[in-house]
Amino acid sequence: MHEIITLQFGQQANYLATHFWNTQESYFTYSADQPESPVDHDIHFRPGIAPDGTETFMPRTVIYDLKGAFGTLRKVNALYEVSDDATADASPLTWQGAPPTRIQAAPPVPLSPYQAALEANLPPRRPHPSEIRFFSDYARVFYHPRSVVPLLERDVTVTPTPAPVPGPGPGPAQSSSSASPFPSYSFFERHATGEELFADLDREHDLLDRDLRPFVEEADCMQGIQVLAGFDDAWGGFAGRYVERVRDEYGKVGVWVWGLHGGMRALPREKRLLRLANKARTITEMYKQASIVVPLAVPERLPSPGVSLDPASQWHTSALLAAAVESATLPSRLRDPSKRDTLGGMADVLNVMGKQTVAGLQMSFSRPDSEGRGDLRRTVLSEDALSEGVRLDIGFTPSDQLDSYGLRRSNGFDRPRVFSQVVASRGYKEDGNVDVEMDEAGRRIRRSSYEPVTKSYNSDLRFPLLDSFPEIFRGDDDDKPLTESVNIISSLSTDSSVSGKLKHLRSTVMRSIALEDRETLGNDLMEMADEYHEGWSSGSDEGEDD
Numbered sequence: 001m002h003e004i005i006t007l008q009f010g011q012q013a014n015y016l017a018t019h020f021w022n023t024q025e026s027y028f029t030y031s032a033d034q035p036e037s038p039v040d041h042d043i044h045f046r047p048g049i050a051p052d053g054t055e056t057f058m059p060r061t062v063i064y065d066l067k068g069a070f071g072t073l074r075k076v077n078a079l080y081e082v083s084d085d086a087t088a089d090a091s092p093l094t095w096q097g098a099p100p101t102r103i104q105a106a107p108p109v110p111l112s113p114y115q116a117a118l119e120a121n122l123p124p125r126r127p128h129p130s131e132i133r134f135f136s137d138y139a140r141v142f143y144h145p146r147s148v149v150p151l152l153e154r155d156v157t158v159t160p161t162p163a164p165v166p167g168p169g170p171g172p173a174q175s176s177s178s179a180s181p182f183p184s185y186s187f188f189e190r191h192a193t194g195e196e197l198f199a200d201l202d203r204e205h206d207l208l209d210r211d212l213r214p215f216v217e218e219a220d221c222m223q224g225i226q227v228l229a230g231f232d233d234a235w236g237g238f239a240g241r242y243v244e245r246v247r248d249e250y251g252k253v254g255v256w257v258w259g260l261h262g263g264m265r266a267l268p269r270e271k272r273l274l275r276l277a278n279k280a281r282t283i284t285e286m287y288k289q290a291s292i293v294v295p296l297a298v299p300e301r302l303p304s305p306g307v308s309l310d311p312a313s314q315w316h317t318s319a320l321l322a323a324a325v326e327s328a329t330l331p332s333r334l335r336d337p338s339k340r341d342t343l344g345g346m347a348d349v350l351n352v353m354g355k356q357t358v359a360g361l362q363m364s365f366s367r368p369d370s371e372g373r374g375d376l377r378r379t380v381l382s383e384d385a386l387s388e389g390v391r392l393d394i395g396f397t398p399s400d401q402l403d404s405y406g407l408r409r410s411n412g413f414d415r416p417r418v419f420s421q422v423v424a425s426r427g428y429k430e431d432g433n434v435d436v437e438m439d440e441a442g443r444r445i446r447r448s449s450y451e452p453v454t455k456s457y458n459s460d461l462r463f464p465l466l467d468s469f470p471e472i473f474r475g476d477d478d479d480k481p482l483t484e485s486v487n488i489i490s491s492l493s494t495d496s497s498v499s500g501k502l503k504h505l506r507s508t509v510m511r512s513i514a515l516e517d518r519e520t521l522g523n524d525l526m527e528m529a530d531e532y533h534e535g536w537s538s539g540s541d542e543g544e545d546d
């Protein structure tokens with residue numbers, strides 16, 4: 001069935017993943033009168049039986065976070081609860097002659113208005129940013145008890161982000177002065193802290209054997225593992241060690257890593273430097289183990305009036321990222337064999353030289369009834385666009401690392417050379433004349449002529465804008481929010497700008513790295529940068545810097 005198992009590490013990952021799972025749940029059909037879903041649900045969902053005999057279908061995922069960050073999401077949910085009626089009047093069990101034991105329990109987290117409506121089987125209204133405290137506040141799916149792995153706060157502590165303060169008028173909520181785009185973790189901001197936490201827990205529990213192996217063993221033919229993780233805090237260290245273990249245990253399985261970066265504009269200089277140092281460590285570790293690594297951040301400048309979001313609302317920012325990630329990977333779960341591909345097949349296109357595994361993600365969108373952009377897909381897949389590399393409206397490569405085009409300007413060019421690209425479109429009219437399917441001979445011809453190796457996919461399945469999804473997309477000609485669905489084109493690509501970015505990152509963080517690690521990290525970053533020179537291989541001298 002070509003199953004994909006997902007691993008989620010930390011708040012940034014879990015906010016995005018909640019949107020992802022809500023979207024997957026929306027593809028289900030529940031009536032014989034409805035047409036069959038174009039998505040193969042078995043790829044991301046597992047069948048099961050609840051204690052009361054009810055058939056269940058739940059995500060193939062493992063969710064790691066600090067215990068206080070789960071909100072109302074419990075390890076045992078309504079589908080797996082056993083009635084307490086038989087034991088409701090029973091006294092607590094104690095040793096004979098011992099005094100009664102009083103159990104101290106934390107007060108339950110109150111449901112968000114969205115969750116309260118779902119619990120009452122009422123149609124929920126779209127949440128306001130001020131109502132979202134945790135990623136569970138807008139979740140629409142149940143998870144298997146094995147999926148929920150809270151880490152005890154005796155090791156680290158979490159302080160929830162202050163909720164945005166509603167403005168005086170009907171406009172978007174305004175953030176309080178102390179609010180930050182992501183939760184603040186006390187003692188959980190350093191890469192080394194995450195590594196140490198993983199080592200301690202893995203030594204005590206063997207995390208892969210306890211948490212991941214049950215999902216792997218029930219898969220018939222696993223196509224890959226999808227990892228969502230923060231790169232710029234301690235979760236990068238935790239996830240890096242975890243993926244290293246995954247590679248040791250499952251050497252041939254494809255591993256896709258989506259590396260999330262928080263906003264840094266409002267941070268003091270020392271915090272920005274710490275986050276950059278965390279990124280440097282995490283990306284070098286993931287590069288050694290993963291099939292594809294995609295760093296992600298919401299850009300500071302967004303198309304106007306196309307996108308309108310509150311950068312202080314993690315519900316908003318993660319929604320934009322989720323739309324792009326879900327669209328880019330849509331081919332891996334389509335039911336139609338002529339439109340489907342595996343994560344491994346997509347990785348083979350992107351990694352043309354064997355060591356170019358760091359990719360960038362872009363996205364453009366249009367409303368379904370748009371006249372002016374009806375030919376967007378044809379424009380994107382034109383021969384001129386493909387020969388230079390597809391450029392879309394929103395780029396998600398973290399700009400806070402370094403200048404995206406610093407290396408290109410020094411060479412007198414306006415844009416980097418694209419080595420390979422995978423373009424996925426959804427909602428646009430089928431047009432076989434613009435589809436790009438390239439065999440190995442075609443790829444060799446492209447490489448020899450310094451043109452990008454390209455593959456395109458298309459599905460008529462639009463991206464659904466659910467009631468759990470914020471109103472961040474706007475129409476082409478007005479500022480009214482879109483509320484039903486959008487057409488999306490996404491592009492994953494590898495290009496020469498990665499070389500300059502890595503070199504700049506190296507020069508930025510080296511002084512902040514401990515002496516015993518400085519040389520190793522510096523060498524790792526330079527070796528990665530060498531794979532992305534203007535020449536198409538590390539053995540080429542073209543594009544070398546002095």
